[in-house]
Structures are given as structure tokens and as C-alpha cells.
Amino acid sequence: xxxxxxxxxxxxxxxxxxxxxxxxxxxxxxxxxxxxxxxxxxxxxxxxxxx
Amino acid sequence: xxxxxxxxxxxxxxxxxxxxxxxxxxxxxxxxxxxxxxxxxxxxxxxxxxxxxxxxxxxxxxxxxxxxxxxxxxxxxxxxxxxxxxxxxxxxxxxxxxxxxxxxxxxxxxxxxxxxxxxxxxxxxxxxxxxxxxxxxxxxxxxxxxxxxxxxxxxxxxxxxxxxxxxxxxxxxxxxxxxxxxxxxxxxxxxxxxxxxxxxxxxxxxxxxxxxxxxxxxxxxxxxxxxxxxxxxxxxxxxxxxxxx
Numbered sequence: 160x161x162x163x164x165x166x167x168x169x170x171x172x173x174x175x176x177x178x179x180x181x182x183x184x185x186x187x188x189x190x191x192x193x194x195x196x197x198x199x200x201x202x203x204x205x206x207x208x209x210x
Numbered sequence: 211x212x213x214x215x216x217x218x219x220x221x222x223x224x225x226x227x228x229x230x231x232x233x234x235x236x237x238x239x240x241x242x243x244x245x246x247x248x249x250x251x252x253x254x255x256x257x258x259x260x261x262x263x264x265x266x267x268x269x270x271x272x273x274x275x276x277x278x279x280x281x282x283x284x285x286x287x288x289x290x291x292x293x294x295x296x297x298x299x300x301x302x303x304x305x306x307x308x309x310x311x312x313x314x315x316x317x318x319x320x321x322x323x324x325x326x327x328x329x330x331x332x333x334x335x336x337x338x339x340x341x342x343x344x345x346x347x348x349x350x351x352x353x354x355x356x357x358x359x360x361x362x363x364x365x366x367x368x369x370x371x372x373x374x375x376x377x378x379x380x381x382x383x384x385x386x387x388x389x390x391x392x393x394x395x396x397x398x399x400x401x402x403x404x405x406x407x408x409x410x411x412x413x414x415x416x417x418x419x420x421x422x423x424x425x426x427x428x429x430x431x432x433x434x435x436x437x438x439x440x441x442x443x444x445x446x447x448x449x450x451x452x453x454x455x
Contacts, residue, residue: 163251165262165263165265166261166262167261167327168261168262168263168265168327169262171263171266171323171324171326171327172262172263172265172266174323175266175269175270175319175320175323175324176269178316178319178320178323179269179273179316179320182312182313182315182316183424185312186308186309186312186424186428187428189308190428190431190432190435191431193432193435194431194434194435197435197438197439198438198451198454201438201439201442201447201451202451202454204442205448205451
């Protein structure tokens, strides 16, 4: 696995890939969270409308 | 075809059909990413000038391509929404903006990380970098403008005009390395030639297609929620909310 150390560029390469991974996670988790929040907000609205 | 598009563009049909499409976009994203990472880290060689730092290209370039691609999608969808009054087009434009902004940020950040060992600086006020930064500001301006109105129709129209006007920045970004003296390297791939080693090209394409599938899945996920909010007075949305208990 030594080849994954990438010589003197290791920190730059892994920082780039970590940032990419985090961006994708944030986008994906953000979309999931928005869905849950939307359903909850609509449920509250409909319950309020009923009363 | 037109009938199918009209049927799909109806909010209710879109909500139901898109739920089935999302896993079929996520699956190729995961597969292509894994193969692309293997190709980029293991199969593709180090560059004869840039050494292993060239591996940053496999996330930097696809992210930069996505930042341009998503803006074009946003502007075209805005135009369709303005001309044909298709609600779904405005929704696609609106939900694309945060995703486009994220990819633009990623292109700038990974470019900066790559720039440090190659140019000796994290940032330079170079034509390519500056025009890409303007693209990020355009995305942020679009998001802000869209959120500035309570009425979604007014917000859609105002933001659509901004998206279309901002389209002028796309060719500026693309041709900036040809029009001005730039620190940024020129394009290695165009319609007629590929001037890079074949394994580098394969890794780049794999990651690029992976990002396209991710964008598709994310747009559908976010567009479904926006559809629910805009159609909240419809019976079918009440039924969807009931089902999600």
C-alpha cells in the first residue's frame, strides 16, 4: 500500500479527496434532511388546518 | 415523446416516477466512483512533470465540468420555465443551484490545493480562477434572489432572468485560458483531441460520469421536496404526507 503515500504530494491529494467526499456527504445528507423536514412541516400544517 | 414529457412534468407523476429513478442513478454513481478511484489511484500513472499531484485532476476537473454543466442546465430550465410556464422547469433550476454551488466550491478548493505544490500559491487572480469564482457568486446570488420573495412565481421569474444573464460567464470560463495569458494549464481534452495518457483519460471520464449520475439523483431528491411544498394544497400531497407517518 506504499504507493498510496504518493510521495511528497500525499497531503494535497488526500486533502482533495477528503474534501470531495465531505462535499458529497453534505449534499446527500442535506437532501435527506430536507425531505424529512418538508414532510414534518406539511404534517404540522395539515394538523393545524384541521383544528 | 411530447406527451410523455407532459405527463412526466405533471407534479404528481414526477413525484411518483422520480422515486423509482433515484436508486438507478445512485447505483451507477457508486459503481463508477469506486472504479474511477481504483483507476485514478492504482492504474493511471504519475505525470512526467507534475508527478502524483496529477491525481487531484480526477476530482478537480469533473467538479469544474459539473459547475459549468449545472449552470447551463439551470439557465436552460429557467428559459423553458419562462417561455412555456412549466412549473417543473423552475423547480429543476431552483434545486440545481445549491448543487452547482457545491461543485463550484469543490472545483475552486481542489484547484487551490493543487495550485499550492504546482504554482507555489494557494490562489492567483488568474482569468480562469477569477471567472470560476464569479460563477460561485452567481450561484449564491441566484439562491439569495430565489429566497428573497414570498411568492414562488415572482421568485422563479426574477431568478430565471439572473440565471439567463449569468450564462455569459460560461464561455468566458471555458475560453479564459485561450483569451488571456493564464497560469492555469490549457484544455487537455476537446472535441477533436485528447492529449493525455489513456488511463488518465479513463479515470477522468469514470469520475466525470459518476458526478453526472450523482447530480441527477440529487436533483430528483430535492425537486421532489420542492414539488411537495409548491403543491401542498393538493390532495395527493396530503396523501403522501399521510403515507409517510
